Amino acid sequence: MGYTLGGIYLSYDFSIIYEKFPIFIPAAIETLKISAAAILVGVIFGLIIAFGRLSKIKIIYYISTLYVTIIRGTPIILQLFIVYFGLANIVRLDPFPSAVIAFGAHNAAYIAEIFRGSILSIDKGQMEAARSIGMSNFLAMRRIVLPQAFKRAVPNLGNQFIIAIKDSSLASTIAVGELLLKAQQLGSSNFRFMEYLVLAGIYYLIITGVLSIFVNKLEKRLAVSER
Amino acid sequence: MIRVSSINKSFGKNQVLHDIDLTVYEGEVVVIVGPSGSGKSTLLRCVNFLETSESGEIYFEEELVVQKENAINKMRQNVGMVFQHFYLFPHMTVLENIIEGPTQVKKIKKQEAVAFAEELLKKVGLLDKKDFYPAMLSGGQQQRVAIARSLAMRPKLIMFDEPTSALDPELVGDVLNVMKNLAKEGMTMLVVTHEMGFAKEVADRVIFMDEGKIVEEGNPKSFFINPENPRVKDFLGCII
Numbered sequence A: 001m002g003y004t005l006g007g008i009y010l011s012y013d014f015s016i017i018y019e020k021f022p023i024f025i026p027a028a029i030e031t032l033k034i035s036a037a038a039i040l041v042g043v044i045f046g047l048i049i050a051f052g053r054l055s056k057i058k059i060i061y062y063i064s065t066l067y068v069t070i071i072r073g074t075p076i077i078l079q080l081f082i083v084y085f086g087l088a089n090i091v092r093l094d095p096f097p098s099a100v101i102a103f104g105a106h107n108a109a110y111i112a113e114i115f116r117g118s119i120l121s122i123d124k125g126q127m128e129a130a131r132s133i134g135m136s137n138f139l140a141m142r143r144i145v146l147p148q149a150f151k152r153a154v155p156n157l158g159n160q161f162i163i164a165i166k167d168s169s170l171a172s173t174i175a176v177g178e179l180l181l182k183a184q185q186l187g188s189s190n191f192r193f194m195e196y197l198v199l200a201g202i203y204y205l206i207i208t209g210v211l212s213i214f215v216n217k218l219e220k221r222l223a224v225s226e227r
Numbered sequence B: 001m002i003r004v005s006s007i008n009k010s011f012g013k014n015q016v017l018h019d020i021d022l023t024v025y026e027g028e029v030v031v032i033v034g035p036s037g038s039g040k041s042t043l044l045r046c047v048n049f050l051e052t053s054e055s056g057e058i059y060f061e062e063e064l065v066v067q068k069e070n071a072i073n074k075m076r077q078n079v080g081m082v083f084q085h086f087y088l089f090p091h092m093t094v095l096e097n098i099i100e101g102p103t104q105v106k107k108i109k110k111q112e113a114v115a116f117a118e119e120l121l122k123k124v125g126l127l128d129k130k131d132f133y134p135a136m137l138s139g140g141q142q143q144r145v146a147i148a149r150s151l152a153m154r155p156k157l158i159m160f161d162e163p164t165s166a167l168d169p170e171l172v173g174d175v176l177n178v179m180k181n182l183a184k185e186g187m188t189m190l191v192v193t194h195e196m197g198f199a200k201e202v203a204d205r206v207i208f209m210d211e212g213k214i215v216e217e218g219n220p221k222s223f224f225i226n227p228e229n230p231r232v233k234d235f236l237g238c239i240i
Helices: A015-019 A021-054 A058-073 A076-084 A095-120 A124-132 A137-174 A179-190 A193-225 B040-047 B069-078 B094-104 B110-124 B139-151 B169-184 B196-202 B220-225 B230-239
Strands: B002-011 B014-024 B029-033 B055-060 B079-082 B157-161 B188-192 B205-210 B213-218
Touching: A015 A021, A015 A193, A021 A058, A021 A095, A021 A137, A021 A179, A021 A193, A058 A095, A076 A095, A076 A137, A095 A137, A124 A137, A124 B069, A124 B079, A137 A179, A137 A193, A137 B094, A179 A193, B002 B040, B014 B040, B014 B213, B029 B040, B029 B196, B040 B157, B040 B188, B069 B079, B079 B139, B094 B110, B094 B139, B110 B139, B110 B169, B139 B157, B139 B169, B169 B188, B169 B196, B196 B220, B205 B220, B205 B230, B213 B220, B213 B230
Parallel strands: B029 B188, B029 B205, B079 B157, B157 B188
Antiparallel strands: B002 B014, B002 B055, B205 B213
């Protein structure tokens, strides 16, 4: 009786990547849907939480800081499981909505810090100049500070989107039909794990690559008004 | 028109303004001079509540200005401010910078605001730059746009906080000329500056501040030629 290191059953057949490429398209769309929805939720709530973190009202500041600390201090997969499994006693959520809620809440914490940073980076003088022509705090924020802050946040937001694309793969753990789950299912049914995983990997590269190019173009366009 | 009464202001332990009383009458050009740290800029910023004083009152047109958002915003529509570092809105063109106040705060129709803005740009000599972004302009040009932006709100008083201190010497003249013309047209102005030439030529009254107090006050002739206070004599001796 000895030990085996494992056996090589078959050699790799990477032509599968070419043949089966189109099969993954619905899964890729699912990946994009999760990420886009999660980023959208993240941006909306992230902005709210950013203002909370900037607030002078103590209770608002403490609640938003607590939120950010907890989300950034725990694994995203834990947060996903809390939403999908943990909340099941109160409300039974389907996998896709669970993923969007959990990832959205997760992104919101990071995006809040991105917004907070970009708002703080705007020279105080901008706010003062706006107030000096009679603008209210709200108007000055909306017309003068936030537009500039958003521009500055674009590179970091683009980064968050790319991270969200990769994080969406965690939804495979709760049976959402995205790229990684598809790769695992086909890989195990055909004993061709490497090929299908590489195929999924190629899809991820294409998506993040296109996104990066798009963010770059956006950055250049927004820089028109700067020197 | 603006009366400041018993203003005291501290930053932490550092008291920057001691019991300041100051009145600016309609049509006057009042220039405040003095060494750095004397509280000149802080005084200006207290007048339009960019800083809040610990004690004292601000009166605009004989009415007390309460430290509430509404009252302050209303007053700021009538009391313009031009900053040392211009602070033009970089994401808007020159024209958009100037119509921002009238259209957003006073709710004036865009056409009307644009017409007035172009008039103002002509006045400061920059009509041809109306579609440029601030980053494309020189410092002197940006400051002139900032003055036009203030004028667009049709203020009763404009305060200038060292408007030329951040400019190359060659560009200072253009900005001072705009300010001189404004004074000639009867605008009430409160100016903090190191430009003594401007003070001599244009001021109705010159005020010298040192260590948070008003040390001497008078018309330019008596101030520059025959100051009473030895501290003022020292200060002028260093520059003139």
